[in-house]
Amino acid sequence: MFDNLRDGLRSALKKIVGASDINEELIDSLCKDVQRALLQSDVNVRLVLTITKNLKERAMKEQPPKGLSRKDHIVTILYGELAKMLGYSGEVITTIDKTREDDTGATEFFKPGRQNVVLMLGIQGSGKTTVTAKLARWLTKHGYRTGVVGADTWRPGALTQLKMNCSKINVEVYGEEDSKDAVGIAKHGLEHFKPQNLDVVIIDTAGRHKEEAGLLQEMSEMYKAATPDLVLLVIDGTIGQQAFSQAQAFHQAAPVGGIIITKLDGTAKGGGALAASAATGAKVMFIGTGERIDDLEQFSPTRFVGRLLGMGDIKALLEMARGLEVQADENQAKRLLSGKMTIEDFYAQMEQVSKLGFRNVIDNLPGLSGMVKEDQLDAMQERMEKWRYIIQSMTNEEKKDPDAINESRRKRIARGSGMPEGEIKHMIQQYNNSKAMMKQSKGRQMQGLLRRFGIG
Numbered sequence: 270m271f272d273n274l275r276d277g278l279r280s281a282l283k284k285i286v287g288a289s290d291i292n293e294e295l296i297d298s299l300c301k302d303v304q305r306a307l308l309q310s311d312v313n314v315r316l317v318l319t320i321t322k323n324l325k326e327r328a329m330k331e332q333p334p335k336g337l338s339r340k341d342h343i344v345t346i347l348y349g350e351l352a353k354m355l356g357y358s359g360e361v362i363t364t365i366d367k368t369r370e371d372d373t374g375a376t377e378f379f380k381p382g383r384q385n386v387v388l389m390l391g392i393q394g395s396g397k398t399t400v401t402a403k404l405a406r407w408l409t410k411h412g413y414r415t416g417v418v419g420a421d422t423w424r425p426g427a428l429t430q431l432k433m434n435c436s437k438i439n440v441e442v443y444g445e446e447d448s449k450d451a452v453g454i455a456k457h458g459l460e461h462f463k464p465q466n467l468d469v470v471i472i473d474t475a476g477r478h479k480e481e482a483g484l485l486q487e488m489s490e491m492y493k494a495a496t497p498d499l500v501l502l503v504i505d506g507t508i509g510q511q512a513f514s515q516a517q518a519f520h521q522a523a524p525v526g527g528i529i530i531t532k533l534d535g536t537a538k539g540g541g542a543l544a545a546s547a548a549t550g551a552k553v554m555f556i557g558t559g560e561r562i563d564d565l566e567q568f569s570p571t572r573f574v575g576r577l578l579g580m581g582d583i584k585a586l587l588e589m590a591r592g593l594e595v596q597a598d599e600n601q602a603k604r605l606l607s608g609k610m611t612i613e614d615f616y617a618q619m620e621q622v623s624k625l626g627f628r629n630v631i632d633n634l635p636g637l638s639g640m641v642k643e644d645q646l647d648a649m650q651e652r653m654e655k656w657r658y659i660i661q662s663m664t665n666e667e668k669k670d671p672d673a674i675n676e677s678r679r680k681r682i683a684r685g686s687g688m689p690e691g692e693i694k695h696m697i698q699q700y701n702n703s704k705a706m707m708k709q710s711k712g713r714q715m716q717g718l719l720r721r722f723g724i725g
Contacts, residue, residue: 274540275577277306278351282344282578291339296328303347310540311509312354320350348574354544356553357570379413379498385469386459386495390488390519391503393476396531398427400503400557401473402434403565404529407555409438413468418458419444420451420491423475431473437562451475451487455495472497492523499526502551506533509541516546529565531557610704612660612668655688656696662686671697 281302288295300321307317324347333342349357379385387404391397401417408415417435419442421427428444435442443458455472462470472495474488492500502525504512512530519525528546533556546553553568660668662685667674674682674697683690 274306274310277302277309278347278577281306282347285340285343288340291328291343293329296325296343299328299343299347300325307540311542312540312544313510313513316354316544320354323350344578348571348578351574351577352570355570355573356546379469381468384459384463384467385499386497387469387471388492388495388497388500388523389471389473389503390500390523390525391476392505392515393424395476395503395505396557397476397503398424398431398473399434400529400531400555400565401471402431402438402440403557403562404501404555405435405440405471406438406562407565407567408469408471409440414466415440416458416462416465416467416470417442418455418462418470418472420454420458420472421475422449422451422454427473427475434562452491452494455491459495488519488523500524501527501529501554503529503531504542504546506530506542506557510544512542512546516551520551525551527552527554529553529555529557530568533558610700612663612671612700615660615700615703655686655692658686659688659693659696671700 281299284295284299284302285291303324304317304321307320308314327346327350328343331342331346333339337345389397389401389404391400398421405415405417417431417440419428419431421431428442428446432442432444441462443454443461445454445457448454451474455474458472459470472491474491500523502516502519504515508515516525516528528551530542530546530553533542543553543556553570555565556568558564558566659682662682663674667678667682674693679690679693682688682693686693
């Protein structure tokens with residue numbers, strides 16, 4: 270799904286991750302790559318320009334939060350702008366103190382202790398009847414007792430198809446084979462299910478077109494009769510940017526509370542459909558990712574963008590950074606910022622990473638998630654353990670001033686730690702490199718943390 274968009278965005282990020290310096294020219298190049306990737310996925314031109322304009326302005330002006338390098342901060346900006354394009358209204362960085370992001374989807378609309386009514390709308394051929402069964406399946410899997418009303422009186426075989434699909438998941442369907450009164454069927458269906466004390470009743474309706482005034486009028490009447498708790502609009506993902514005008518027309522006839530995008534498993538226009546739908550103000554709640562009845566996925570803008578970018582969880586990264594900030598004492602912070610880091614500070618940083626879990630730090634760093642192989646991680650962990658033993662075998666004087674370590678001291682440290690003298694030389698060299706880098710960068714950066722252990 271969205272292979273071209275994913276590849277384009279990841280290629281753009283590689284420029285940032287691999288750059289030795291962040292400057293305006295590099296950010297301009299990133300913006301152009303992002304524009305190309307989004308336009309190829311049929312995202313609206315104005316929306317693309319807005320995203321990249323915000324990306325450039327924020328990347329040039331904003332200061333990274335404590336614990337993040339400028340590179341990582343630019344990645345989080347791109348992450349946030351893309352999530353906003355897809356309907357996410359929260360703040361990616363300021364949600365760090367929340368237990369979860371405000372990305373919950375459809376379940377927030379269903380109130381316990383009553384029969385919630387969901388009205389399904391959509392254009393002809395959007396796959397609405399199939400999605401109705403998929404939604405019933407999703408709800409039952411999440412513990413909701415569900416019933417379905419088949420009120421599509423226009424398409425021959427619609428009720429039969431609905432009953433056949435729902436029979437596979439043990440969900441009852443109410444319908445009237447010979448009736449053409451869709452509004453009446455909806456009313457009767459709600460009355461039929463009322464004694465069963467169901468949690469959710471889904472009403473499937475006839476496929477409509479934004480130009481068909483008669484069907485839109487019927488939809489308005491059904492909305493008034495059923496008084497639904499949630500109106501879901503089903504949109505075919507292959508139509509791309511046209512999703513915007515469709516969603517607007519339906520929204521005027523019946524207030525759309527959420528959108529389901531279908532047929533995203535092999536279309537280049539999926540990005541356009543997602544972006545256009547979100548632009549209406551209605552939340553994209555589900556996406557259809559295949560033909561099976563289980564191929565309906567609750568949509569989360571932040572998780573979706575994370576998958577596109579091949580990133581770990583941004584919030585987890587920020588929480589780790591915040592943890593490092595809290596644990597670092599003020600004197601150590603001053604030494605790090607001034608480039609006067611001691612071996613003891615070097616050791617303290619390793620201890621902090623060890624507490625967080627070395628593998629977790631790598632997996633949650635944007636640009637590195639999934640890129641470091643298992644054997645490389647094991648080698649990094651092994652080297653860190655060796656350095657810990659070396660530092661523990663040093664005297665306080667040697668920890669404060671590694672330049673005092675001469676050949677005889679090195680032999681003593683090697684005997685005490687059980688490590689070869691060459692490993693001690695390598696660790697001190699990495700310490701000196703890290704010290705110089707910290708002085709130059711003027712900050713406690715996550716990528717700097719990696720470099721302290723000889724990575725990158």
